[in-house]
Amino acid sequence: MGLITRAVPPPPLYDLLAVPEDEAVAGAELAMKDNATTGLFTGQVFTLENVTLSEDEDPAEAARKLADDGIRLIIANLAAADLLKVADAVKDKGVVVFNVGASDDDLRGEKCRADVFHIAPSRAMLTDALAQFLAVKRWSKLFLVVGPNAGDQLYAEALRRSAKKFGLKIVADKPWTFGPLARDRSDSITRSDALVFSRGVDADVIVVADEANDFGNYIPFRTFEPRLVVGTQGLTASTWHPAQDAWGSAQLQSRFLRNSNRVMRPADYQAWLAARMVGEAATRTRSADPDVIAKYLRAPDFNIAAFKGVPLSIRPWDQQVRQPLLIAQPLGIVGVAPEEGFLHQRTPLDTLGADERETKCRLN
Known part of the structure; x- marks a missing residue:
């Protein structure tokens, strides 16, 4: 090989x-x-x-x-x-x-x-896994924060589709405009702006689209109201995890x-x-x-x-x-997708990602 x-x-x-x-x-x-x-x-x-x-x-x-x-x-x-x-x-x-x-x-x-x-x-599998977890927890109101990179935009697109697929509501959808604060690891003057960024949004969780790790790890515990963070940082979905x-x-x-x-x-x-x-x-x-x-x-x-x-x-x-995909916080497994109760005529695994009737793939 x-x-x-x-x-x-x-x-x-x-x-x-x-x-x-x-x-x-x-x-x-x-x-x-x-x-x-x-x-x-x-x-x-x-x-x-x-x-x-x-x-x-x-x-x-x-x-x-x-x-x-x-x-x-x-x-x-x-x-x-x-x-x-x-x-x-x-x-x-x-x-x-x-x-x-x-x-x-x-x-x-x-x-x-x-x-x-x-x-x-696929990104669709990753965001479907998180959306299933959120649906089971009944944390249905999402505040989506999207980074400037191409991968961030694609992740956000997949998350929007997953939210619709599993009955979740995106109550706010905002771009991140404060730069790579998590990567810089600095208490810059924009910290107060970033803190106020989430104020007044009635959401159960903040969903972060930041594949480059530029700002997603900056958000937890810096929001004005107490908010859980999921997505590319915080609680994540992946094939594997050290825990x-x-x-x-x-x-x-x-x-x-x-x-x-x-x-x-x-x-x-x-x-x-x-x-x-x-x-x-x-x-x-x-x-x-x-x-x-x-x-x-x-x-x-x-x-x-x-x-x-x-x-x-x-x-x-x-x-x-x-x-199956692992739903995990930085040091522990929280769940495994597909979640119980999400059924499919072939296998519950096909509830994650594009199904056969949805695919645009034509293999030749």
Whole structure:
């Protein structure tokens, strides 16, 4: 397998939320060790070729080089635009791509590709998970605060759809205009303005759309009225969390910690899952042929155990992995979505994200 990722730029200041240099890579490497254990009994050998791109390097060229070297299974921990470049560069080379980094909904919609499997959750899945939790708690009045970045706008769009889907009401929808106060970690003169920002809004919770961590962590306990904070900060939805220890996952957490000397992050889990899916398919089919592996993953009876309490599978209409999502505060798990009571004709997991009748994806 190959793995393509971008080099993590060094933070300008000491950063509590700095992304590890080996994010995703460490998860894939652990999965390859897991695959190798099974390979001892099946006569299969699993190797990983890691390509870390600098800021100006072309991901399409990197993907073509991997394909020319005979690698037909590529994990991509990349932004949406780079992911599409990779998929389109190798679409005629029989390569299967696993998206572990991009949550953009249009990658599962009008920009979907038949040779791309999505391990990372879509934004719609993330916001649906939070909306289900809020609906169960009956915290139905939302104050949405939206950052200036493109990802913030996309997250906010997904949140608005989720609120409508699950009967929640957005009572205020405001842009954040006070700059990156959380990243600056300063008591600037705008602090009083930011505090007054929320005054007079009758809301149960503040929902923050701040994917860059610029201001979301500044809001808790600085509002005029007492307000819970959810969204990209505060109470969040994700595939993985350091506090996750149910369903045997403590052993995965421990092995990752021993292997990498840090806690497992969502991107690590997603890369681990992608490599384990390939390992499972290769073991079951006794084949390394990417077409055989992709066909096995697309089969209606495919599933894989992944420390989530239920088997994970793949949605045939957009090739998104369906899986439970963890609802967590910084140091603890609060809930798991889908919540009890949210039903679906196939599986409750399909209450998260775009359903088959809603999809704009046309796989060719």
